[in-house]
Structure formats: C-alpha cells, structure tokens
Amino acid sequence: xxxxxxxxxxxxxxxxxxxxxxxxxxxxxxxxxxxxxxxxxxxxxxxxxxxxxxxxxxxxxxxxxxxxxxxxxxxxxxxxxxxxxxxxxxxxxxxxxxxxxxxxxxxxxxxxxxxxxxxxxxxxxxxxxxxxxxxxxxxxxxxxxxxxxxxxxxxxxxxxxxxx
Amino acid sequence: xxxxxxxxxxxxxxxxxxxxxxxxxxxxxxxxxxxxxxxxxxxxxxxxxxxxxxxxxxxxxxxxxxxxxxxxxxxxxxxxxxxxxxxxxxxxxxxxxxxxxxxxxxxxxxxxxxxxxxxxxxxxxxxxxxxxxxxxxxxxxxxxxxxxxxxxxxxxxxxxxxxxxxxxxxxxxxxxxxxxxxxxxxxxxxxxxxxxxxxxxxxxxxxxxxx
Numbered sequence: 001x002x003x004x005x006x007x008x009x010x011x012x013x014x015x016x017x018x019x020x021x022x023x024x025x026x027x028x029x030x031x032x033x034x035x036x037x038x039x040x041x042x043x044x045x046x047x048x049x050x051x052x053x054x055x056x057x058x059x060x061x062x063x064x065x066x067x068x069x070x071x072x073x074x075x076x077x078x079x080x081x082x083x084x085x086x087x088x089x090x091x092x093x094x095x096x097x098x099x100x101x102x103x104x105x106x107x108x109x110x111x112x113x114x115x116x117x118x119x120x121x122x123x124x125x126x127x128x129x130x131x132x133x134x135x136x137x138x139x140x141x142x143x144x145x146x147x148x149x150x151x152x153x154x155x156x157x158x159x160x161x162x163x164x
Numbered sequence: 165x166x167x168x169x170x171x172x173x174x175x176x177x178x179x180x181x182x183x184x185x186x187x188x189x190x191x192x193x194x195x196x197x198x199x200x201x202x203x204x205x206x207x208x209x210x211x212x213x214x215x216x217x218x219x220x221x222x223x224x225x226x227x228x229x230x231x232x233x234x235x236x237x238x239x240x241x242x243x244x245x246x247x248x249x250x251x252x253x254x255x256x257x258x259x260x261x262x263x264x265x266x267x268x269x270x271x272x273x274x275x276x277x278x279x280x281x282x283x284x285x286x287x288x289x290x291x292x293x294x295x296x297x298x299x300x301x302x303x304x305x306x307x308x309x310x311x312x313x314x315x316x317x318x319x320x321x322x323x324x325x326x327x328x329x330x331x332x333x334x335x336x337x338x339x340x341x342x343x344x345x346x347x348x349x350x351x352x353x354x355x356x357x358x359x360x361x362x363x364x365x366x367x368x369x370x371x372x373x374x375x
Contacts, residue, residue, distance in 0.1 A: 006191070009194075010190045010191055013190055017184070038193075042194065043193065043194070043197075043198045044271050046194050064271075068271050071366050072275065072278050072366065073200035073278075075201055109171050110171075117369055118365075118366045118369070138274060139274060141273075141275050141276025142373050146373045149373075162167055
C-alpha cells in the first residue's frame with residue numbers, strides 16, 4: 001500500500017516538477033539553495049500526500065504546498081559557498097528570440113522580481129502561472145480585493161523600476 | 165506592453181531550463197529528513213518540556229536528607245506533594261495544548277492560516293516558559309526567605325546586620341534572581357526571534373494587506 005502510494009506520488013511529482021522548480025527559482029538565488037528548497041518542498045508534499053484528495057488538481061495543490069514551504073516553513077539554506085546569483089536570463093536562450101531592449105528589460109524585470117518581498121513574489125508567481133484572483137486569494141488567505149490591489153501596486157512598482 | 169505580460173511570455177518559455185529530476189532522484193529525496201521550522205519548533209518544545217520536568221523533579225529525586233530539610237522548611241509534607249502534583253498537571257496540560265496546536269498545522273492551508281497555526285504553537289510554548297519563569301521566580305524568593313528564617317547560622321548572621329546591610333543583602337539577592345529570570349527570558353526571545361523572524365515578517369506583510 002505504502003509502495004503504491006509512493007509510486008503514484010513520484011509519478012505525479014515527476015510530471016509536475018517544474019512547478020517546484022519555478023518556486024525554487026523565485027525564492028532562492030543559488031544552486032545549492034535551489035536544491036535544498038526543492039527537497040524540502042518534496043518532503044512536505046509527500047507528508048501531505050496521503051490527505052490529498054483527487055477532487056483538487058494535483059498541480060493546484062502543489063502550488064499551495066510549494067509556496068507555503070517557501071514562504072513559511074523553509075529555513076534558509078545553510079550552504080552558502082556558492083553565492084553567485086543566477087538571474088534566469090543569464091544562462092539560457094538564443095539571442096535571436098529577443099531584441100536587445102527586450103532582453104535588457106527582462107533582465108531588469110527578473111532582478112526586480114527577485115528583490116520583492118516573499119508575499120509579493122508569491123502574488124507575482126501565481127499571476128505568472130495564470131491563476132485567477134480567486135485562487136490567488138485562497139492560496140494566500142487574503143481577500144480577492146486585497147489581492148487585486150496588491151497586484152496593481154506591484155505592477156506599478158515594476159513599471160517604475162523599468163522606466164525610472 | 166505591460167511589464168508583467170512581457171515577463172509571463174518569457175516565464176513559460178523557460179521551463180526547459182530546469183534540470184529534469186528522474187524518479188530515482190525523487191525517491192531518494194523522500195528518504196531525506198525535513199528541516200522545516202515546524203520540525204525545529206517541535207524539537208525545541210520537547211527540549212523545553214524535558215528541561216522543566218527535570219527542574220521540577222529535582223526536589224522529588226534528590227537525597228532523602230534534602231527532602232527532609234525541605235519538608236522541615238515547609239513544615240508540611242502535603243504542601244510538597246500538592247505542589248508536585250500541580251506542576252505535573254500543568255506539564256500535562258501543556259503537552260496536550262502543544263499536541264493540539266501541532267496537529268492544527270497543515271501545509272495545505274492558506275499561507276495566512278498556516279502562519280497563524282505556527283504562531284499559535286509558539287504562543288503555547290511562550291506561555292509555558294512564562295509559567296515556569298514565574299514559578300522559578302516565586303520559588304526562589306520563597307526558598308530564600310524560608311532558608312533565612314530556618315537556618316540558625318544564617319539568621320544569626322543576619323541579626324548582626326545593620327539596617328543598611330540588610331537592605332543591601334536583600335537587594336543583591338533580589339537583583340540576582342531578577343537577572344537570572346531576565347537572562348533566561350532573553351535567551352528565549354533570541355531563540356524564537358531567530359527561528360521565526362521570516363515568518364513574522366511575512367505574517368505582518370499579509371496582515372498589512374488587510375488594512
């Protein structure tokens with residue numbers, strides 16, 4: 001029984017692992033911390049899995065556990081030898097996809113998002129993942145109106161950073 | 165174009181950047197131990213319980229002569245028994261409250277609810293510490309008073325004190341007790357402050373959104 005549960009869990013997690021990676025990318029800034037957070041989220045997901053009911057989508061459920069772990073449960077990684085920041089845009093992508101200005105804008109944007117506080121990051125993350133305000137408000141435990149207001153403030157904040 | 169829309173476009177393109185973990189990697193992760201703050205909080209609360217149980221048990225397990233002296237000081241063995249029963253009842257009550265508050269912590273709640281459950285657990289531990297510090301304070305003061313009264317040598321010495329000396333003597337003892345209690349309190353403030361710093365910050369941020 002336990003084996004079956006483990007098997008179904010790993011199968012689902014393997015399929016949706018990018019959600020966890022994305023949370024880690026947002027909340028950590030080096031490779032070791034990324035791995036530590038990934039592991040903690042995996043453990044938390046696994047601990048909560050027996051209570052996971054099929055009526056919620058596995059991915060939706062993952063967003064909640066992943067963010068909760070990143071915002072609340074995770075103690076910052078102790079390993080800090082490699083503190084070199086990786087800001088998404090750096091290690092990837094063919095240049096032809098973007099013109100210089102867009103590339104530059106994205107770089108600044110990623111940097112700006114990294115500088116937001118934990119709660120703001122969570123809002124941006126859910127927004128980028130195409131979640132509606134109902135789900136955002138339920139995940140964070142705030143009202144829908146407040147989620148909207150905060151999101152607009154973040155947009156303004158980012159706009160100012162980009163066009164000073 | 166809206167800045168976030170630009171980001172969104174790029175955000176979803178970059179899924180392939182991540183190192184894909186195999187199921188074997190994931191299985192290995194399941195064997196690892198969690199290092200979440202809830203777990204740390206749990207270990208600290210167990211340590212607290214044990215620490216104060218040991219402190220409470222010192223009179224009980226100490227040598228017979230010490231107990232006899234205690235009984236002589238209190239003049240009544242029932243008082244000691246009653247106090248012991250009371251202190252264990254309080255410990256049991258706290259164990260129950262802690263257990264209940266840990267059970268209420270769920271990673272699948274909303275972020276705010278989860279933070280509140282953890283802060284609630286921390287509150288239970290705080291009350292436990294406050295209770296113990298008050299008890300420690302009271303028993304030190306009472307103990308000191310009874311020792312002075314019942315110890316013939318000491319009370320003889322004190323009789324020779326001038327008024328000024330007596331005030332200084334009481335002042336020093338009172339100061340020592342207060343310092344002891346304050347140091348323990350600061351230690352707890354630091355311990356929990358460090359552990360829950362981020363949680364407190366994020367909780368405040370969430371509360372701020374509601375204003």
